[in-house]
Amino acid sequence: MKIAVIGSTHAGTAAVTNMAQLYPEADITVYERNDNVSFLSCGLALYVGGVVDDPQGLFYSxxxxxxxxxxxVKMQHDVKNIDTENKTIEAINLVTGEEVIDHFDKLVMSTGSWPILPPIEGMKLENVLLAKNYNQxxxxxxxxxxxxHVTVVGAGYIGVELVEAFELAGKKVTLIDGVDRILNKYLDKEFTDTVESEFKERGIELRLGETVARIEGTEHVEAVVTDKGRIETDLVIMCVGFRPNTDLLKGKVDMLANGAIKVDEYMRTSNPDILAAGDCAAVKYNPTGSHTYIPLAxxxxxxxTLVAKNIMQPTVKNVGTQGTSGLHIYDLNMASTGLTETSAEALGINVKSITINEKHRPEFMPTSENVQLKVSYDPATHKILGAQVISKADxxxxxxxxxVCIQTGMTIDELGYVDFFFQPHFNQPWNFLNKAGLAAGR
Structure with missing residues (x-):
């Protein structure tokens, strides 16, 4: 069996590592256009901010x-074409210029994603940078x-983490986003208001609800012009989102409108000899049951890992995802899973929500911090569909x-009586998760 793998960051590295152990007789070849594998891009802002001293710690292979x-392993090889009928790959060695032609019995697409490049004037000026891989x-x-003065365009996770890193480094920082608040894909307004207040208190300029019209400069960037004004700046970091890297299979397998490859529960595409994983693929999103693009490590x-388990024959099903993620900004810890009220409204889904505000430990303890928890659920079935939390306590x-509650179909009523331990160092006699369920019941 000859297996070809295109791309080796998170999904590709997990696939080839597991396949090598499961199928020692297989002929496995991985094509990677970069000179490294397995870079943890979620640690990029920590590396930029100097929290990570040794960048080698950001590579796990x-x-x-x-x-x-x-x-x-064919490093610095850029795949240019895939012939799915004849099962051949054409690639270019980026160091020597040599053309490589290979064949496969099974193909794994783990080509990941690439930053979205908005079609605006000035994107090619020096000091207009992207934030995705190690070299960047x-x-x-x-x-x-x-x-x-650093200007960050895009207020998602990477954008706000870079804003924090640059402010802590003593830079003047401006954050621009076309939406009227930060982190809108992950948290509802009452949560993002807290983070925005922290940014403002530290002198970070928020230009929200503004669209970048152009970037000005001769050779180097000199200013960013939005639909509401001009910001003089020395450096621009574009963080407006990611798109799946799937042009090689365009028209050859089923995809979402944005190009994310659709896979079944065994990670197979519409071509059974081609499997896909990672940021190039769509995942089953349990709160809605539909294919959704959620690029997370x-x-x-x-x-x-599932590709490796299933490449020879369907063996282990993908249980789906809730899009669970977390973020630490200054001394604030926040996380979310499933639907927020914002995302539910955008999808036309009706949800009810319950919000809990309380101390994370009993007040007799020397220190206790406020916890804000919001749980969203289906008003008809009472099944939990999403949750968000923010606190100075972790x-x-x-x-x-x-x-786990969403994945297993637990109701908000059942949450009220789940068995959680109590110990004053950690929590209250009634866990705040229990309290959310009890409050919804009332």
Whole structure:
């Protein structure tokens, strides 16, 4: 059996590592256009901000490790064409320029995603940078040394983490987003208001509800012009989102409108000899039951592992995802899973929500912090559909618990009586998750 894998970040690395162990007789070849594998891009802002001293800690594998497993590793090889009928791959060695033609019995697409490049004037000016991979992170670090004013475009996870990193480094920082609040894909307004207040108190300029019209400069960037004004700046980081890297299979397998590859519960595409995993693929989103594009490292690693389990024959089903994620900004810890009221409204789904505000430990303890928890559920069936939490205390693991509740179909009423331990160092006699269920019952 000859298996070809295109791309080796989270999903690709998980797939080839597991396949090498499960099928030692298989001929496995991985094609990677970069000079590294397994970069943890979720640690990019920590690296840029100097929290991570040794960047090697952001890699959990290497070409040498993969080769030691018996995998044929073709680094800095860019795949240019896939012939799905004849099962051949055409690639270019980016170092030598040599053309490589290979064949496969099974193909794994783990090509990931790439930052969205908005079609605006000035994108090619020097110091207009992207934030995705290791090489881009190094460029940001180098260029930001001499920058006084940094402008970040896009208020998702990576954008707000970079804003924090640059502010802590003493830079003047502006954050621009076309939506009227930050982190709108992950948290409802009452949660993002808290983070925005923290940013404003630290002197970060928020330009929300503004659209970038153009970027000005001669050779270097000099200013960002929005539909509401002009911001003079030395450095621009574009973080407006990601698109799946799937052009190689366009028209050859079923995809969502944005190009994300549809896969079944065994990670197979509409072509049974092609499997897909990671940011290039759509996942089953349990709160709605539909295919959804959710580019997260956790999803990618699970999907890559499932590809290995199922590539020879369907064996282990994908249980789906809730899109669970977390974030630490300054001294605020926040996390979410499933539907927010904002995302539910955008999808035309009716939800009810209950919000709990309380201390995370008994008041007789020397310290206790406020916890804000919001749980959303189906008003007809009472099944839990989503949850959000924010606190200076790290109670984010509660969202992992609620992710399991969504996945297993638990109701908000049942949540009120789930068995949680009590210990004054950690929580209250009635856990705040219980209290959400009890309050919804009332």
């Amino acid at each position: 290497s070409p040498d490790k993969l080769q030691s497993l018996g995998i044929n 992170a190094n460029t940001i670090i180098e260029r930001s040394k001499d920058a006084d 956790t999803n990618a690693v699970r999907m890559g 109670v984010t693991q509660s969202i992992n618990t609620l992710s």
